[in-house]
Amino acid sequence: MHQALSIENLIAGYGRRVLLRNLCFTVPEPAFVAVIGHNGCGKTTLLRALTGQLPYEGRVSVNGQDLGAVRRPAAAGLLAHLPQRASVEFSLPVRELVVMGRFRHHRFLGAYSAADYALADAALARVGAAHLAGRDFTLLSGGEQQLVWLAQLSLQDAALCLLDEPTQQLDVYYRRRVFGLLHEWVQQEGKTVLCITHDLDNLLQLPGYLLNLSRPAPQLQVLSPELVATERAYLESEASLGPHPHA
Numbered sequence: 001m002h003q004a005l006s007i008e009n010l011i012a013g014y015g016r017r018v019l020l021r022n023l024c025f026t027v028p029e030p031a032f033v034a035v036i037g038h039n040g041c042g043k044t045t046l047l048r049a050l051t052g053q054l055p056y057e058g059r060v061s062v063n064g065q066d067l068g069a070v071r072r073p074a075a076a077g078l079l080a081h082l083p084q085r086a087s088v089e090f091s092l093p094v095r096e097l098v099v100m101g102r103f104r105h106h107r108f109l110g111a112y113s114a115a116d117y118a119l120a121d122a123a124l125a126r127v128g129a130a131h132l133a134g135r136d137f138t139l140l141s142g143g144e145q146q147l148v149w150l151a152q153l154s155l156q157d158a159a160l161c162l163l164d165e166p167t168q169q170l171d172v173y174y175r176r177r178v179f180g181l182l183h184e185w186v187q188q189e190g191k192t193v194l195c196i197t198h199d200l201d202n203l204l205q206l207p208g209y210l211l212n213l214s215r216p217a218p219q220l221q222v223l224s225p226e227l228v229a230t231e232r233a234y235l236e237s238e239a240s241l242g243p244h245p246h247a
């Protein structure tokens, strides 16, 4: 059995500004991993490297497959990515946007089938957004749009889901609901979820791991209420901010 995610000596940054130095961690089995840290510590940079948008040194493998050697990891079902800001330039019914999550199962130029649309509707219902199916996506609120993207991502069937602050614009009810949903993806669908978040309160009751990228040598730790309290205290302390190791 391959490890769900393995990161070996990952180095990435922008020119001489190195943000990730020899990052090493292994997620042995499908799991939820919360990535936390101060603004600007390199959380999004990590996702950019994993999605091939930023060159990196080191080795990343998903279910035993070397990510650097796969030309189109999304098309291969290895990873799916929800960036912090995603936009759609033209009017589009929500259902049409969600069904696009089925792109891997879709024939070139063929229409999506009734079964694809049924899956899209079910995905919308799971995020609590069934009522949005017929609405124009571009006219939704920021939080509503976030729920729709999550529904689309859930249809992508990827081994590794990378999410950049998916609950950022959500109200307290939907925040909790989305963390519950991510946990279900792990438990019921065997996905590994790497989720950047500042929402430490919602991590208290979740099983999984925590990676604090503000630590000088970040390591994967098993999530627990005690760990969240320790890492919160660390992030709140002036000492953790400076002198900034990356400046």
Ligand SMILES: Nc1ncnc2c1ncn2[C@@H]1O[C@H](COP(=O)(O)OP(=O)(O)OP(=O)(O)O)[C@@H](O)[C@H]1O
Binding pocket: 014, 017, 019, 037, 038, 039, 040, 041, 042, 043, 044, 045, 046
């Ligand atoms: N293209 C770029 N060129 C140079 N520096 C960049 C570039 N993109 C980002 N940075 C810098 O790299 C640092 C890390 O950015 P990153 O987006 O990874 O932070 P983050 O941890 O995700 O922060 P936040 O919590 O605010 O989203 C920031 O200081 C940012 O200004």
